[in-house]
Amino acid sequence: MFDPKWEDIHNSRPWSNVHNITLCKVVEASIPKGGKILDLGCGVGAQAIHLAFQDYHVLGVDGSISALNNLKQSLIVEFPKNLTLVAADVMNLDYPPIFDCVIDAALLLHLPYDMGRELVQRVKRWLTPEGVFVSFNPRSIPEKYTYGQFTNFYTLEHMTEIVKSWRCYELASIDSEIMSKEVLSYWWAQMSHRSLKVSINDYIGKVGRE
Ligand SMILES: C[S@@+](CC[C@H](N)C(=O)[O-])C[C@H]1O[C@@H](n2cnc3c(N)ncnc32)[C@H](O)[C@@H]1O
Numbered sequence: 001m002f003d004p005k006w007e008d009i010h011n012s013r014p015w016s017n018v019h020n021i022t023l024c025k026v027v028e029a030s031i032p033k034g035g036k037i038l039d040l041g042c043g044v045g046a047q048a049i050h051l052a053f054q055d056y057h058v059l060g061v062d063g064s065i066s067a068l069n070n071l072k073q074s075l076i077v078e079f080p081k082n083l084t085l086v087a088a089d090v091m092n093l094d095y096p097p098i099f100d101c102v103i104d105a106a107l108l109l110h111l112p113y114d115m116g117r118e119l120v121q122r123v124k125r126w127l128t129p130e131g132v133f134v135s136f137n138p139r140s141i142p143e144k145y146t147y148g149q150f151t152n153f154y155t156l157e158h159m160t161e162i163v164k165s166w167r168c169y170e171l172a173s174i175d176s177e178i179m180s181k182e183v184l185s186y187w188w189a190q191m192s193h194r195s196l197k198v199s200i201n202d203y204i205g206k207v208g209r210e
Pocket of ligand 1: 001002003006016040041042043044045046047061062063064067088089090091104105106107110
């Protein structure tokens with residue numbers, strides 16, 4: 001369920017639209033240009049904009065209309081034709097298997113565990129047989145970035161349970177020093193129906209935002 005408090009957050013403070021280098025590199029190495037990407041909880045478009053400019057067809061979905069408006073207003077160039085935005089609760093989505101890649105950049109931790117697990121199961125049905133799901137979520141955050149009840153950190157047991165039905169996956173737990181040198185810890189999961197040539201570990205040293 002989409003928590004309308006996200007509207008207040010997106011209305012009251014700017015959200016970084018600088019893309020996550022590691023996540024985008026993994027996506028770019030996993031699927032060819034021109035592929036279809038679904039960005040779940042795209043926010044102000046940090047990943048969606050970058051990937052659209054890398055010639056992917058991107059569908060960005062976010063429950064917050066303010067976030068999507070902020071995305072549009074932040075663009076100093078023409079809105080890319082290959083980027084589509086939809087305001088919706090991610091739990092209300094339904095698609096045929098059309099996406100080459102689905103990304104989740106810090107959405108999962110804002111959903112209760114059962115909902116997150118259900119969403120990841122649905123993602124599998126929206127991917128092509130060659131499709132890849134790339135997920136990046138903090139497993140801890142300094143207090144001031146947690147937004148109170150919005151965060152729901154998943155444990156190793158949670159993550160292991162979530163990825164277990166995927167034929168092939170890589171799960172990594174990593175620490176990164178961003179946000180004023182405070183240590184953040186992340187879960188990375190890259191999942192697919194096929195064997196993946198790209199390893200998240202190849203990029204781990206570069207985690208962070210440019
Ligand atoms: C931590 S932000 C991440 C935004 C973006 N992915 C990024 O990397 O900057 C989480 C986003 O998920 C959206 N969101 C949270 N719950 C949602 C839901 N149930 N349906 C759709 N969007 C949701 C919020 O509005 C917010 O923009």
